[in-house]
Amino acid sequence: MNLAAIIKVAIRALNRNKLRTALTMLGIIIGVGAVIVLVSIGQGAQTMVLDSMSSMGTNMMFVMPGTMTFGGASMGLGAANTLTDEDVFAMQREIPTIAAASPMARAQGQLVFGNQNWFVQISGSNEKFPKIRNWPIEQGEFFTDADVHSASRVIVLGKTVADKLFPGLDPVGQTIRVRNLPFRVVGVLAAKGQSMVGQDQDDTAVMPYTTVQRKLLGQQIPSISQAMVSSVSQEASSVTQRQIIDLLRQRHKITPGQADDFTVRNMSDAAQTFQTMSTVMTLLLGSIAAISLIVGGIGIMNIMLVSVTERTREIGIRMAVGARPSYVRLQFLTESLVLSLMGGLIGVLIGGTLAAIVSRVLGWPTLVSGLSVLVSFAFATGIGIFFGYYPAHKAAALDPIEALRYE
Amino acid sequence: MDHSVLAVGGAVAVEADRSAVIHLERIHKTYQMGDFDVHALRGVSLDIQRGEFVAIMGPSGSGKSTMMNIIGCLDRPTKGQYFLEGIDVSRIDKPGLADIRNKRVGFVFQSFNLVPRTSAIENVELPLVYAGVGAAERVRRARQTLAEVGLADRERNMPNQLSGGQQQRVALARALVNNPSIILADEPTGALDTRTSVEVMEIFQRLNRERNLTIIVVTHEPDIAHYAGRIIQFRDGRIHSDVRVEDRKDAKAILNQLPIEAEEDDA
Numbered sequence: 001m002n003l004a005a006i007i008k009v010a011i012r013a014l015n016r017n018k019l020r021t022a023l024t025m026l027g028i029i030i031g032v033g034a035v036i037v038l039v040s041i042g043q044g045a046q047t048m049v050l051d052s053m054s055s056m057g058t059n060m061m062f063v064m065p066g067t068m069t070f071g072g073a074s075m076g077l078g079a080a081n082t083l084t085d086e087d088v089f090a091m092q093r094e095i096p097t098i099a100a101a102s103p104m105a106r107a108q109g110q111l112v113f114g115n116q117n118w119f120v121q122i123s124g125s126n127e128k129f130p131k132i133r134n135w136p137i138e139q140g141e142f143f144t145d146a147d148v149h150s151a152s153r154v155i156v157l158g159k160t161v162a163d164k165l166f167p168g169l170d171p172v173g174q175t176i177r178v179r180n181l182p183f184r185v186v187g188v189l190a191a192k193g194q195s196m197v198g199q200d201q202d203d204t205a206v207m208p209y210t211t212v213q214r215k216l217l218g219q220q221i222p223s224i225s226q227a228m229v230s231s232v233s234q235e236a237s238s239v240t241q242r243q244i245i246d247l248l249r250q251r252h253k254i255t256p257g258q259a260d261d262f263t264v265r266n267m268s269d270a271a272q273t274f275q276t277m278s279t280v281m282t283l284l285l286g287s288i289a290a291i292s293l294i295v296g297g298i299g300i301m302n303i304m305l306v307s308v309t310e311r312t313r314e315i316g317i318r319m320a321v322g323a324r325p326s327y328v329r330l331q332f333l334t335e336s337l338v339l340s341l342m343g344g345l346i347g348v349l350i351g352g353t354l355a356a357i358v359s360r361v362l363g364w365p366t367l368v369s370g371l372s373v374l375v376s377f378a379f380a381t382g383i384g385i386f387f388g389y390y391p392a393h394k395a396a397a398l399d400p401i402e403a404l405r406y407e
Numbered sequence: 408m409d410h411s412v413l414a415v416g417g418a419v420a421v422e423a424d425r426s427a428v429i430h431l432e433r434i435h436k437t438y439q440m441g442d443f444d445v446h447a448l449r450g451v452s453l454d455i456q457r458g459e460f461v462a463i464m465g466p467s468g469s470g471k472s473t474m475m476n477i478i479g480c481l482d483r484p485t486k487g488q489y490f491l492e493g494i495d496v497s498r499i500d501k502p503g504l505a506d507i508r509n510k511r512v513g514f515v516f517q518s519f520n521l522v523p524r525t526s527a528i529e530n531v532e533l534p535l536v537y538a539g540v541g542a543a544e545r546v547r548r549a550r551q552t553l554a555e556v557g558l559a560d561r562e563r564n565m566p567n568q569l570s571g572g573q574q575q576r577v578a579l580a581r582a583l584v585n586n587p588s589i590i591l592a593d594e595p596t597g598a599l600d601t602r603t604s605v606e607v608m609e610i611f612q613r614l615n616r617e618r619n620l621t622i623i624v625v626t627h628e629p630d631i632a633h634y635a636g637r638i639i640q641f642r643d644g645r646i647h648s649d650v651r652v653e654d655r656k657d658a659k660a661i662l663n664q665l666p667i668e669a670e671e672d673d674a
Contacts (some may be wrong), residue, residue, distance in 0.1 A: 002536055002539060002541075002542075004542070005542075012524070012525075016524060070525065164625060187611070236624050287563045313520070314523065315523075316520075316523050317510075317520045317522055317533075318522070318533065318537075319522070320479075320481065320508060320514050321508065321509065321514065321533050321534040321537065321581065322505050322508050322509020322510070322537040322585075323505060323509075323537050324501075324502040324505040324506065324537070324540065325501055325502060326502060327505075327537060400481050401476050401481050401482060404481075404516070404520065
């Protein structure tokens, strides 16, 4: 048998009725295209969210003080001053799976340099901020342990803030005013881009939390708004979380049965939940698209059955001059395969283009993954073989005498 | 003819009839039509030697078409044995029969049966494709055979661009291209006018004479049958008569007497 001859005959047969071939292929094109587009959008969304989650810092978790009820009205998480920097030091000291921990204090204020000024949310942290947040310094350096101890008036700027206050200048070593107090700029954080909710993460400034407490907020009793903890690894994060809860319950003298006066938020849990969710979504979208691929396959079967009937006499001729039934079967299978593969190829091209357009218009990082191309191609091939088999079998089972007599 | 020795078995039969291209041994063919059994052939025995030109005749329902299908390996007998060049083909399975048809039988049909929208040369190449012959060799042999039937200049034409006579010659070339043992023609002139019919018979006679090709023509026209050297009449599923043709016609001579028509020139 001669594969080149078989393919040639198949292509010629498909060429004979171009409109019909095109319409049949359209079913597969739409199916494969839909699989590619939907899966790539799903994966793009997943990648985007996971990226921004990991940009928050690896293996990170937050410990927030509990709520406080004020005259019957709950003040929300973090309202109570139940978390202290001593708690954070204890966690760091006693839980070996904690890589770094930092008390956090928040403030906001107008930053002024010369005739430039900028309003910004200020985070108070200790010197481990870059490590916990997985956020390197671009210029200068981060403040030190000593700065935290002495509540020095030093500040590290986010990239956006640095650009606004010091257009074209080197901010490091400059003095700016925050709430009318002079602060020395010691460093600039590397650009991090948008967070998953579209917030500019670089529009920030960091200083020692002690400085925030004493200099900016002027607290008599220093309090922290939350603690930031990074675990040694993602695998260890649930253990870490467990240990933090145990330690804090013990330190806060919470008896069994009583509720925690704090909350631990584990980023890797959230990431994992999201990943599972978006994988399910992607699978769901993909399988909806796969249904249209199956419908396309039924279209192929339909048209191949028509084709077998139309070409009964031709089949008879071929059999008379020596085509074995298996050859006839292969001939028609090849035809439906060519249909589905061509449809698949065009579908991949169209799907890829659409995914690119979606990514351009929505600003999503849609990923046309090699896997989804491979899978939808394999699926199209399977469809071609599956739905082409019965018509091909029907052709092969024809009796040459009957077939030759067919009008 | 004496078939007594053949009843013993296939192996003996091969020895006994080495020279016969076709040896039929009490062939029966019964079709089931609902509750009825239709006996299309009722014990036909027949030998055709290499190089014979045989015409099979008979009214419709006489069993000649069934005979033709069995000789052409398109069908299998219900009972009896059929040796084609010494091979018992009566019990060969479908794919095996396809191979036998491919290598040993060349078909010519009344309605030409060319594959539509497929050029003359590709139609002729068809048996070679199924024989697994390579592309270059296919083209070479198809071209040579087309030239032999006088269509060297028409190899790129589609069937619908050819006259009836030309189409039948393409079909003839297709039948010839794989050097078959027998050429089986079913009413080959049924769709052709007189002159073209004679032209086709001329090619048959020439091939029969020059290449010692065995040719079997099924026809209901006595006129056409007389180009053959032997006429077998079928009636009611049996051979009614089997005679040598005494006044055999010479197509070439007749062709020379016929008025020459405009567009068709013969090789």
